[in-house]
Amino acid sequence: MGEQLVIQGGKALSGRLPASGSKNAALYALAAPLLTSDPVTLHNVPEIADIEGMGRVLRALGASFEVDGEDVSIDASGVTETVAPQDLAIALRASFLVMGPLLARFGEAASPSPGGDVIGVRPLDVHLAGFRALGADVRREGQNFVARGRLRGARIFLDYPSVLGTVNVLFAAALAEGETVIVNAAAEPEVAMAAEMLVAMGARISGHGSNTITVDGVERLHGVDFTIIPDRIESGTYLLAGVATGGDVAIEGARADHLDSLLTKLAEAGAGVEVTPQYVRACHPPDGAPLRAVQLQAVPYPGFPTDLHAPMAAALTQAEGVSTIHERVFENRLLYLGELRAMGARMTAGGQSVIIEGPTPLVGGAVRALDVRAAAAVVIGGLCASDETIVRDLVHLDRGYPRIEERLTALGATVFRR
Numbered sequence: 001m002g003e004q005l006v007i008q009g010g011k012a013l014s015g016r017l018p019a020s021g022s023k024n025a026a027l028y029a030l031a032a033p034l035l036t037s038d039p040v041t042l043h044n045v046p047e048i049a050d051i052e053g054m055g056r057v058l059r060a061l062g063a064s065f066e067v068d069g070e071d072v073s074i075d076a077s078g079v080t081e082t083v084a085p086q087d088l089a090i091a092l093r094a095s096f097l098v099m100g101p102l103l104a105r106f107g108e109a110a111s112p113s114p115g116g117d118v119i120g121v122r123p124l125d126v127h128l129a130g131f132r133a134l135g136a137d138v139r140r141e142g143q144n145f146v147a148r149g150r151l152r153g154a155r156i157f158l159d160y161p162s163v164l165g166t167v168n169v170l171f172a173a174a175l176a177e178g179e180t181v182i183v184n185a186a187a188e189p190e191v192a193m194a195a196e197m198l199v200a201m202g203a204r205i206s207g208h209g210s211n212t213i214t215v216d217g218v219e220r221l222h223g224v225d226f227t228i229i230p231d232r233i234e235s236g237t238y239l240l241a242g243v244a245t246g247g248d249v250a251i252e253g254a255r256a257d258h259l260d261s262l263l264t265k266l267a268e269a270g271a272g273v274e275v276t277p278q279y280v281r282a283c284h285p286p287d288g289a290p291l292r293a294v295q296l297q298a299v300p301y302p303g304f305p306t307d308l309h310a311p312m313a314a315a316l317t318q319a320e321g322v323s324t325i326h327e328r329v330f331e332n333r334l335l336y337l338g339e340l341r342a343m344g345a346r347m348t349a350g351g352q353s354v355i356i357e358g359p360t361p362l363v364g365g366a367v368r369a370l371d372v373r374a375a376a377a378v379v380i381g382g383l384c385a386s387d388e389t390i391v392r393d394l395v396h397l398d399r400g401y402p403r404i405e406e407r408l409t410a411l412g413a414t415v416f417r418r
């Protein structure tokens with residue numbers, strides 16, 4: 001049956017936690033060393049299963065990959081293979097990020113359509129159109145997408161500001177000949193960090209963090225010693241757990257400027273929000289009143305992140321009034337709904353919208369973690385519930401939340417694995 005997380009809920013979470021390194025940004029940073037034959041060292045890499053998964057893909061390509069706690073060393077000087085092995089690549093979606101670097105460095109790359117959470121169709125057209133615009137010949141050969149050719153800079157309009165798509169095109173453009181302008185690029189902090197890492201490796205990039213990124217291709221990139229940014233989604237999840245349980249949680253090292261949308265909604269819901277250079281803190285409404293319902297849409301950055309939709313929905317079960325969340329990024333983000341309803345939440349879905357009536361006292365029971373963020377939602381639900389909640393399918397939870405039971409325990413929760 002696998003491990004389960006047992007949550008004895010009903011306690012207000014309170015205390016301070018250091019932010020973990022960003023899961024998604026770390027995955028992008030693991031692919032970047034394929035662009036160089038110099039060694040790369042990364043710090044603040046979260047200890048989660050996907051990092052090892054990406055490491056297996058890199059090793060299969062001929063790179064060395066060593067993990068020492070939160071430090072990871074990668075040396076891609078020995079890479080000879082340009083085909084990502086199917087069995088390893090399909091385990092995580094970020095594995096498709098080997099395409100851009102391999103194509104740019106070796107003139108050819110192949111990878112199967114990758115896996116990851118089952119949260120929608122998740123096509124790859126943005127990546128593939130970007131490679132084509134840079135001059136590559138891209139085709140499907142059996143299970144693999146194959147790209148070949150010498151890359152030349154181009155003006156590239158992305159049909160959608162895909163996060164991984166932007167990073168893949170950025171990687172390819174870094175070593176392409178001449179100037180590339182990526183229009184309608186993703187502006188997520190993790191994308192901007194990937195660009196910063198490339199700049200530290202000798203790339204010429206400007207505009208990252210905005211929707212137009214300009215890349216002046218260089219002939220070679222060198223090694224780097226680089227630190228991963230804090231995980232805004234993990235930080236946001238703990239802040240929401242604190243507010244939802246009537247508690248008071250501070251995340252040390254969290255970047256408030258990456259959390260504008262969440263902090264604004266928390267303040268609108270009546271929560272106390274404090275931002276200092278050392279930490280970001282959120283607590284139950286200071287006047288003792290219940291949280292208030294809010295309306296929001298999950299959209300690309302700097303809008304409210306789709307990755308906090310499910311945790312926010314769980315927290316809003318404790319808010320007074322009718323909240324609505326409209327999901328505009330993925331079409332299958334509502335996997336948490338049935339689980340939270342089983343815990344007593346009053347939630348209804350219509351298309352991509354969820355209506356939440358609150359406040360509702362939640363009850364425990366056995367629930368499943370259906371994707372990484374749905375997992376976070378049921379954990380928040382369990383922390384709010386007055387009795388015991390058992391969360392199954394922890395593989396999803398563990399993909400996004402390193403040492404979650406230890407961290408929740410540090411905040412005063414009663415949570416353990418068995």
Ligand code: EPU
Pocket residue numbers: 024025027093094117119120121122123124125126127128160161162163164165188306307329330331372373400
């Ligand atoms: N899309 C396209 N064409 C493409 C690629 C994407 O139409 O070629 C569409 C997707 O179908 C979806 C939307 O664009 O509707 C957003 O997809 P995007 O490509 O931006 O997402 P992603 O890059 O595959 C990353 C994160 C997700 C996060 C999204 C949005 C990784 C490994 N994944 O996915 O993280 O939700 O960006 O911010 O970095 C998570 O951490 O829980 C997670 C799912």
